Amino acid sequence: MDYPVQSKATHSAGHKTTLCIRIQKPMLDIKKIRKDFPQLKDDNYHYLDAAASSLTPMVVLDVVSDYYRNYRANVHRALFKEAVTATEKYEDVRKKIAEFIGAESQDEIIFTSGATESSNMLVRMLEESPNLSTWTSDVQVGGWNIVTTEMEHHSALVPLQQLAIRIGQELRYIPLERFGLDYSKAERLITEKTGLVSVILASNVTGTVNDVRRIADVAHKHGGTVLADVTAAVGHIPVDARELGVDALYFSGHKMMAPTGVGVLWVKRALLGKFQPSIFGGHMISSVSKEDAEWATIPKRFEAGTKNIGGVIGLGAAIDYIADIGIKQIHEHVSELTDYAIEKLEEIYGVRVLAEHDTGKNTGVVSFVCDFAHPHDVAEILARDRVAVRPGHHCAMPLHEALGVSATTRASFHVYNTKEDVTAFVEGVKKAKEIFK
Numbered sequence: 001m002d003y004p005v006q007s008k009a010t011h012s013a014g015h016k017t018t019l020c021i022r023i024q025k026p027m028l029d030i031k032k033i034r035k036d037f038p039q040l041k042d043d044n045y046h047y048l049d050a051a052a053s054s055l056t057p058m059v060v061l062d063v064v065s066d067y068y069r070n071y072r073a074n075v076h077r078a079l080f081k082e083a084v085t086a087t088e089k090y091e092d093v094r095k096k097i098a099e100f101i102g103a104e105s106q107d108e109i110i111f112t113s114g115a116t117e118s119s120n121m122l123v124r125m126l127e128e129s130p131n132l133s134t135w136t137s138d139v140q141v142g143g144w145n146i147v148t149t150e151m152e153h154h155s156a157l158v159p160l161q162q163l164a165i166r167i168g169q170e171l172r173y174i175p176l177e178r179f180g181l182d183y184s185k186a187e188r189l190i191t192e193k194t195g196l197v198s199v200i201l202a203s204n205v206t207g208t209v210n211d212v213r214r215i216a217d218v219a220h221k222h223g224g225t226v227l228a229d230v231t232a233a234v235g236h237i238p239v240d241a242r243e244l245g246v247d248a249l250y251f252s253g254h255k256m257m258a259p260t261g262v263g264v265l266w267v268k269r270a271l272l273g274k275f276q277p278s279i280f281g282g283h284m285i286s287s288v289s290k291e292d293a294e295w296a297t298i299p300k301r302f303e304a305g306t307k308n309i310g311g312v313i314g315l316g317a318a319i320d321y322i323a324d325i326g327i328k329q330i331h332e333h334v335s336e337l338t339d340y341a342i343e344k345l346e347e348i349y350g351v352r353v354l355a356e357h358d359t360g361k362n363t364g365v366v367s368f369v370c371d372f373a374h375p376h377d378v379a380e381i382l383a384r385d386r387v388a389v390r391p392g393h394h395c396a397m398p399l400h401e402a403l404g405v406s407a408t409t410r411a412s413f414h415v416y417n418t419k420e421d422v423t424a425f426v427e428g429v430k431k432a433k434e435i436f437k
Helices: 030-034 058-070 081-100 115-128 137-141 154-167 183-189 212-221 309-325 327-345 375-384 397-403 419-436
Strands: 005-013 016-024 109-112 145-149 170-174 194-200 225-229 248-252 263-267 285-288 293-295 351-353 365-370 390-392 408-412
Touching (some): 081 309, 109 115, 115 154, 115 263, 145 154, 154 170, 194 212, 212 225, 309 327, 327 365, 327 419, 365 375, 365 419, 375 390, 375 408, 375 419
Parallel strands (some): 225 248
Antiparallel strands (some): 285 293, 351 365, 365 408, 390 408
16 A cells, blocks of 8 residues: 555657656555444444544454453553563553654653643643743743744643743734734744743644744744644644654544544653653652652653553554555545535535635645534534534634634544545535525
8 A cells, every 4th residue: 555556658759659657646445444444334424523533443442452351451560471461562652652753762752641631741840840941030030921822722722821820921822824823923922032832733623734843943043942732633644743843742542543541742852851740649650758759760750640551552553554554645535525525615605614725734624604504503404414523612712713703513534534425514514504594
C-alpha cells in the first residue's frame, strides 16, 4: 500500500518513440478498510462524527482484549511473566509515540487520560515550577501576558483563563481571519512581555490547520514558551514536534482510533527537566519519608498512580493501523470527501458553511448553519436516517462567538467514510429543509 505503482505508456513523435513512466498513487480500498470497523457492518449507518471520537478498528479492540484476557497486570511493579509482558508492551508504545510525533527521546512522552488532563497538568507545572524565571520574577513585577487564540477548545482555554486569574495577568486572543488565524495581529500581540503562547494546530469546528510554526517562531524570538493542542489534527495530518517548533504538545487517543481515556503529553526535555510534578501518588516517587518525598526519574515522576494500561496498548495499535494505511493518504481521501460535502451543501439555499474551504488545509470538518432550522433540529432529522453528526458549540464557544453564531451542525470525516456517506448526509439536510421550511 505504501509503494507507488508504475505504468508504462508509449507516444510517437514523428519517427521517434518515447517511453513515459507514470507514477500512480496507490488507491485506498475503502470497502476493505470499512470492514475493519465493527460499527460499520450496517451500510445504512453513516458515522460522520470523527471530530468528537473516531471509530475504533478491530485490530485495536483485539490488542486491548488480549491484554485483559491474557496478561492483565500492573506495570513497573512485579516480576512475574504477565507483569513483565504488560510493562514491555506499555513502554514499547512510549517509543512508538516518540517516533510518531518526532520527539527526540521517549523520555519526553507522558501518558495521560487525554488532552484535558494533559492541558491542566501542563499549565499547573508551568505555574508551580519555581526554577522557571519567566513564571516568577516577571509575574511579580507585573506587565506579563499569555497569548492564545479565539479558536481554542475549552480544554485548552479554560486552564489558561484560570491561570491568568490566579496570577493576575492579561490573557490575549489572536483573532480569526475568515476561518483561520490573523497572523499579522498575532505578531503584534506577542511581545517581550509574553511568557506563554498556546495555539491549536487544527480547529475542531472549522477544520483549519494553523501555521503553528510561524507563531512559535515569533514567540521564541521574544523568549516565550509555546504549547500546542494537536488533538484535532493527529491521525489526519503528519504531526512533528520539531517541525512545529513548539515546547510542548498534547492530544487524546480517542480522536485517532484508540480507546477513550488515554492521551499523550509531550514536553521538550530542556523544559521538562525544570518541571515539578503536579499530581502525586504511587509510582511517581523514588522514596517517601514521614517528612517528604523524592521523585522518580523523568517521565515516571509525571505518571502518578496506575495508568490506563489497556488504553495505552490500544493507542500503540492505533498508531500502527494509521501508519499502515499512510497518514498522507488518509488526508487525501478525507480532503476529497470534505470538498464534496462543502460543494453539495452550498448548493442548498439557506445553508451557510463555516469551514475552511481549502480542503488541503482542513482536517475533514464541515460545520454549517441553516436559516430554516436550529443545528439541533437538523441533527435530529439526520439521526432518524442513521446519519451521525454533532450539533452545538463543540466546546469552542469563543470561536462560535467570533463566527457570529451560537451553535453549528458539524459533519467530520475519517478514512472509513465514503462518498455515499456524504450523499446521505446532504440528502438529510435537504429533508430537514423540507420539514422545517
